[in-house]
Amino acid sequence: MRTMSLALRHELVGLSGVIERNIYLVRRYIWWDVAFFLWTVANTLTIVFIAKGIPAVGGQIDVEKVTTILLVGAVIWAYLGIIFEILTETVAWERWEGTIEYTFMAPLSRPVHLFGMGLFAIVYGVVRAILLFGVVAAFFSLHLPDANYVAALGVLVVASISFIGIGMMTAVLPLISPEKGTQLGFVAQGLLLVVSGVYYPVSVLPTWMQWIAKISPATYALRGCRRAIINGAGITELWREIWALLIIGVVSIPLGLYTFRSGERYAKKHGKLKRSG
Amino acid sequence: MKALEVHNLRKEFTRRDSRGKRRVAALGSVTFDIERGECVAILGPNGSGKSTLVRLLSTLLLPDGGSAAVFGHDAFKDTRAVRRLVNRVSVEASFFKKMSAAENLSYAARFYGMRPSATKDAIPEILGRVGFPKDRRGEPMENLSRGMQQKVALARALLTSPVLLLLDEPTTGLDPRSKQEVQEFVREVRAEHDATVLLCTHDLAEAETLADRVGILDGGDLLCLEPVDQLKARYRSSTLEEAFFAASGHAFENGDREDD
Numbered sequence: 001m002r003t004m005s006l007a008l009r010h011e012l013v014g015l016s017g018v019i020e021r022n023i024y025l026v027r028r029y030i031w032w033d034v035a036f037f038l039w040t041v042a043n044t045l046t047i048v049f050i051a052k053g054i055p056a057v058g059g060q061i062d063v064e065k066v067t068t069i070l071l072v073g074a075v076i077w078a079y080l081g082i083i084f085e086i087l088t089e090t091v092a093w094e095r096w097e098g099t100i101e102y103t104f105m106a107p108l109s110r111p112v113h114l115f116g117m118g119l120f121a122i123v124y125g126v127v128r129a130i131l132l133f134g135v136v137a138a139f140f141s142l143h144l145p146d147a148n149y150v151a152a153l154g155v156l157v158v159a160s161i162s163f164i165g166i167g168m169m170t171a172v173l174p175l176i177s178p179e180k181g182t183q184l185g186f187v188a189q190g191l192l193l194v195v196s197g198v199y200y201p202v203s204v205l206p207t208w209m210q211w212i213a214k215i216s217p218a219t220y221a222l223r224g225c226r227r228a229i230i231n232g233a234g235i236t237e238l239w240r241e242i243w244a245l246l247i248i249g250v251v252s253i254p255l256g257l258y259t260f261r262s263g264e265r266y267a268k269k270h271g272k273l274k275r276s277g
Numbered sequence: 278m279k280a281l282e283v284h285n286l287r288k289e290f291t292r293r294d295s296r297g298k299r300r301v302a303a304l305g306s307v308t309f310d311i312e313r314g315e316c317v318a319i320l321g322p323n324g325s326g327k328s329t330l331v332r333l334l335s336t337l338l339l340p341d342g343g344s345a346a347v348f349g350h351d352a353f354k355d356t357r358a359v360r361r362l363v364n365r366v367s368v369e370a371s372f373f374k375k376m377s378a379a380e381n382l383s384y385a386a387r388f389y390g391m392r393p394s395a396t397k398d399a400i401p402e403i404l405g406r407v408g409f410p411k412d413r414r415g416e417p418m419e420n421l422s423r424g425m426q427q428k429v430a431l432a433r434a435l436l437t438s439p440v441l442l443l444l445d446e447p448t449t450g451l452d453p454r455s456k457q458e459v460q461e462f463v464r465e466v467r468a469e470h471d472a473t474v475l476l477c478t479h480d481l482a483e484a485e486t487l488a489d490r491v492g493i494l495d496g497g498d499l500l501c502l503e504p505v506d507q508l509k510a511r512y513r514s515s516t517l518e519e520a521f522f523a524a525s526g527h528a529f530e531n532g533d534r535e536d537d
Contacts, residue, residue: 009390010390013387013390013391013392014387014388014389014390016387017384017385017386017387017388018384018387018388020383020384020387021373021384024373024376024380024384025373025375025376028373028375028376028417029375093373097371097372097373097374098369098371098372099371099372099373101332101335101337101367101371102365102371102385102433103388104336104337105335105336105337105360105363105364105365106360106385106388106389107357107360107361107388107389107390108388109357265339268337268338268339269338269339270290270291271290271303271329271332271338273332273337273338
């Protein structure tokens with residue numbers, strides 16, 4: 001019992017070390033993060049302006065509603081980007097700096113190491129998503145009296161379990177290819193969102209894509225967040241989305257861990273952990 | 278119980294070149310052991326397999342054959358136990374460059390289960406012991422000289438109190454003064470912490486000064502491993518360089534055959 005409690009304490013301290021490291025990195029690169037956030041705001045604005053543009057070319061839509069639909073899509077795109085970036089780029093960064101060998105030779109279990117990065121990514125991503133939503137909503141003077149922000153946040157956090165699982169799978173790519181692995185992470189992000197109805201309803205997709213959408217966590221995250229913000233749906237009304245996200249999460253986390261472990265084994269077999277910078 | 282037992286350890290890598298894809302042995306069939314508290318130097322030119330040996334023992338590579346045990350723990354199966362006992366200093370200091378020495382040491386110590394209450398005093402103390410200036414602890418690593426960075430690397434390894442310290446060319450590229458300071462510190466660690474040291478180096482003088490026994494690794498094969506005097510006597514040489522020539526059949530720096 002005592003041995004187990006000591007081991008658990010050791011792992012928790014290790015987990016705090018992963019978070020501590022990422023906090024230091026954010027602090028040391030804070031102005032780069034601010035610049036990247038400004039780019040994300042600009043990117044989101046270009047998408048959300050589409051809602052304003054449609055009536056200008058003669059289309060008839062509910063501008064406020066479409067603006068919100070696009071905004072939720074853009075915020076989730078950015079959130080997913082941050083999750084994948086932190087998980088994948090940290091591994092690439094560690095290979096670049098050469099610290100990955102020291103991380104991998106430490107007595108810290110791989111799940112705890114990856115969960116630590118995931119936990120930090122969720123907290124950092126959520127703060128950034130809230131800021132992004134707030135800034136762009138204020139820019140367009142969006143009036144959302146029915147929005148249930150707590151429920152939307154709840155959906156996002158539950159969706160994060162699946163996102164972390166998929167992020168673990170993409171995080172293995174820089175172990176195999178430090179040069180191109182990170183870019184492949186962006187490919188995964190794009191593929192996930194294109195089938196999930198990021199700026200349009202899933203129903204407009206070809207049938208085969210709609211089938212893929214059913215197993216994409218982003219589909220339920222987008223639908224749940226939109227229902228919470230536009231219709232004011234509460235957690236109980238979003239149970240279908242949350243349930244689907246939990247099931248996908250339960251599958252994706254072990255799959256992500258298995259994929260990362262397989263990649264780590266491959267890297268150790270072929271001597272790929274050496275510094276690449 | 279031996280600190281380290283290596284038996285027929287073998288590692289190959291796949292190479293692609295004009296001749297196509299082929300398997301190249303980085304480490305042949307290496308066998309040796311180290312007693313607790315002993316310092317063993319493995320001497321070899323670039324590409325002799327020194328770093329491969331250290332990476333295998335650090336659980337960073339999987340072998341193609343053979344075995345290694347650290348204080349009785351299988352280095353490739355019981356990795357968690359081995360990782361608690363081992364730490365390493367390599368030729369490249371390897372830190373997050375924008376982070377300070379204290380920050381790099383702090384998060385790394387957590388990976389070994391050291392809580393903030395323990396590192397609060399331990400980090401300044403260990404940095405002080407390696408001669409790292411107090412007023413530079415908060416400076417980004419990129420502002421520090423190579424010698425300073427290597428001192429922080431030593432501090433990182435010793436912070437976790439390893440019982441087996443793997444040193445992979447720890448003084449390569451350092452100025453004479455820094456080199457001497459690092460060597461002095463290795464002696465101190467052995468004397469005060471009962472640490473076992475495996476030193477892989479191509480610095481003949483360093484091997485002779487620090488080690489109880491010296492091994493010659495060439496082309497991935499361990500040609501011999503014995504106390505310096507016996508080694509010299511066996512090859513009827515007055516220096517380690519001559520002994521290396523006699524053992525390997527070529528000059529010390531001509532062995533660049535394969536990437537470590």
